[in-house]
Amino acid sequence: MLNLVWLKSFVEVIDHQGFRPAANHLGIAQPTLSQHIQKLEEQLGVLLVQRGRSRCEPTRAALTLLPFARSMLRLDERARESVMNTRLRIGASSNIGIYMLQPHVRAYKDLGTGPEVDLVIDSNPAIAQQLSNGELDVAVMEWWNETPGFHAQPWRNEPVVLIVPPDHPWVSRADIDRDALSGMSLIGGEPGTGTGRLLATFFGGHGPFPSVSMQLGSTEAVKQAVKAGLGASLVLESCVKEEVRAGTLVAIPVREPGLAKELMVIYPGTLARHPPVSSFVGHLCS
Structure with missing residues (x-):
């Protein structure tokens, strides 16, 4: 040892x-x-x-x-903190951690009844690895490959929208249908978020699928590329609220049945009754 x-x-x-x-x-x-x-x-x-x-x-x-x-x-360090209930370490994939989760963490901290909170934001695969390694108490993710010993429960269903620049020919469209979407070339964002699986389900697993012209690695990079007129992309609706409000991007919903991701809260089964974990999960999912 x-x-x-x-x-x-x-x-x-x-x-x-x-x-x-x-x-x-x-x-x-x-x-x-x-x-x-x-x-x-x-x-x-x-x-x-x-x-x-x-x-x-x-x-x-x-x-x-x-x-x-x-x-x-x-x-x-995590083992010592966990035993003493002194710190809760929360992981979040990039889009969730940057655009959605932080107000919930702040509200939980404002309760003043729990331990100190650390928020770790990283790519979806990196957060999954840290959770598996025991470096995180709980994680909120876009995609999780079901693993024995871990609990996964839904947090929220987040719509996926097509984003285009304000001068795009489609800005006046109320929505976009499957056929139009299948013929597009899209800018790719962060890998490992389950978007490929989501599209496979949406298109029935047979296609034709949209092609990916670039793989930029992050939603922030994708938004800048779309603003620059380099193409269109699919992103979580919450990731572009500020840009849509400011008029620098246009978000077009996908026609029914629509596109949406079920965001998940995951934690080790051994921590299911651990007070800091159960209180945070209860707060988040209430």
């Missing part, structure tokens, strides 16, 4: 690029820090740090170990 104290010393040496600044930051003697690294190297049977005159460099083995060490230290 890897010693967490040694791993903490290892991470500090890498982050500070030297033993002296790492020891000062940890508040321990430099010989003690050196002993931690030596013991860790002996345990793993590899060299982790190349000692230089001006600074230390991580070896290839160190770079391989580093993300695992950080994850183990975060998990240790």
